[in-house]
Amino acid sequence: MKINAPEISIKQENLSSFDNGVKSTCAIAQPDRYRHWASTPRDSYQISRGAGLSLSAASFETESLSVSHNKFNRILDFDSATGEVEVEAGIRLFSLHNFLVANGYFLPIQPGHGQISIGGCVAADIHGKNQLKDGNFLEQVISLKLFHPSHGILNLSRASNADLFFLTCGGYGLTGHILSVRLQTQVLPSQIVVTRAQRFPDIDSGLQLLNNEATKADFIHSWHDFSQTGKKYGSGMVFMSNFEAIDEHAGSPSKTRSVVPKSLGNRHRMPAANLVVNRFSISALNSAYKRINSTNMKGKRSDIADALFPIHHLQGYYYFLGSHGFHEYQILLSKDVAADYLKQLGAVAAELKIPITLASGKIFGGQQNLIRFSGEGVCFAVNFLRSTQANVLLEWLDSNLVLFGGKPNLIKDSRLPRQIAEACYPEIGEFRMKLRNFDSKRLFRSQMSERLGL
């Protein structure tokens, strides 16, 4: 379908998914007044674009108009007694965080980088630092305003348009443009977080430790060294963070440092990374990482911003992954099969000589429905560079994920085939049906939605 939007300024831009797996020249509009929403096309495909940091090309498609929310980044309301805050969907996490912390509140469920937009968090129903304890982003959403060219502005909440509310939270932007979101924030217990690390010798003990500690920590994740072979494969550390008790350190800073992260893009990446990234370099880096983090064994005090947005200090990692791009494969497996799957993954990756640059786990809880990445089990992510051999590994990962009864995180993978998503998400058909019932023209389309047939 040709983009027909004569009343709104448009430019062509080369866009790519954060993993550099999908690149397209797309039309983008950047409205800066509310009346511009009424000028968005009624009969052309379109999709909202927040920070443009999605790994899965969720904010663009060659035949869709990407509508940027960059100028809609304001705080619309705040109740200092209840902690309820209403913001425009384009506001970045770090900007909201700075405001909330100054007022004694915070959002417990946030992804690892502050440049991500609130609208993106709602659309992907992201998880935070301890999903088992906090749930997904949906838990924080009280209500939202959605604009669809055929329906106008709709107010959605659990009490009003509930079906559409749940379709939109975790609907990957396919129900319309999220204009604003009302969120329930939490009282910030302390501006300081104390992180303790505990080592484990192998994958089994690591997952066991992660599972045992998950209910006790405010934030928790495991880090694994997949460059090790034999019994040491998957050894690593569990990082457990808790808010510092108020009286623990009388000298706690009274003012939290405001966060202004460097922009996180995918344009400045190391050329020919595959010449540098190999089993030996990754092994050396992992050893260095373990050494550096050994100081955490006794407890390391850090600012809440550093705990919520750890990627601010790891942006060099993405440069290191190279201009050719990388794969992030994040899955949810039941606890009784997770270790087996990950051991087999290691064996296949070693056979294919693919260095795993990152391996990290979390514990999930709750119910899974529609196409949101949630439910009970072990959430595990691995990174590796793009290559011909990597495609072989991905085929193995996909087919075995189905066999092991796991789920891939749709927002983390720009190439995940439709049949794998369909095999892993039993309610994907229901999602499609509900979406078409609301929007018979299926106006909102992204590369991700087209690839997955949503």
Add this chain to the structure above:
Amino acid sequence: MKSVVIGGTAGVGREIATALAVKGHSLLITGKDMEDVDACTMDLRLRYGVQVQGLAIDASNSTIFIRELGAAAANFGEINYLFLTIGASSEEDTGDLQIENAIAMLSSNFLATIMAIQIFRIYFSKSEPTGVIGFSSVAAIRGRKKNVIYAASKRALESYFESLELISQGTNLSAQIYRLGFIDTYQAYGQRLPFPKVNPKKVAKMIIGRLDAASGISYYPRYWQLIAIVVKIVPLQIFKKMNS
């Protein structure tokens, strides 16, 4: 300090309002649509803890504009700075603009602007620094085939500021007007332009940093001053070819 930003809900105006709020100014901001005005006033109040009043008025209708701005000015009281970041342009402004559209454009770019100055003149502080900051365009350098009324309005505005500078001599009121080059706003979005577009945030920072500068006309970016000289001295025959 108290400041007024006419057209403070988008582009350079929004950035100026934000920069002023950061400095603790109490603000009156206006915009065409209530939704944008509400969003900006709430954001500035909540983030910076300053007093912000909002007013939705359409500068293309000078009669209503004058009446409603007059009432808001009386309510807001004494001020220090008045920023006039309103303006309108149209691709159809090539000499054949319909009369009502031409009047609206004239109002947005000239009439409403000078009326706002007239309204606020009696409210400028007598004891603290004060200033009127207007915005012209490089389009006003010389007559042209595109943006005909827009360019003429901006040139008229420059003339008004020259007069204002003379009138205000010996007082604490400065009258600054900026000839802006290409700014990265909604109006310029997607346009292929011969010179780079400047971030509105950068423009706002520069303007707020020069509030105590003398009256007069300034270019931003400054290299436009050189371009203006060239455009002015180019012989008419060559200029016609450049415009065709």
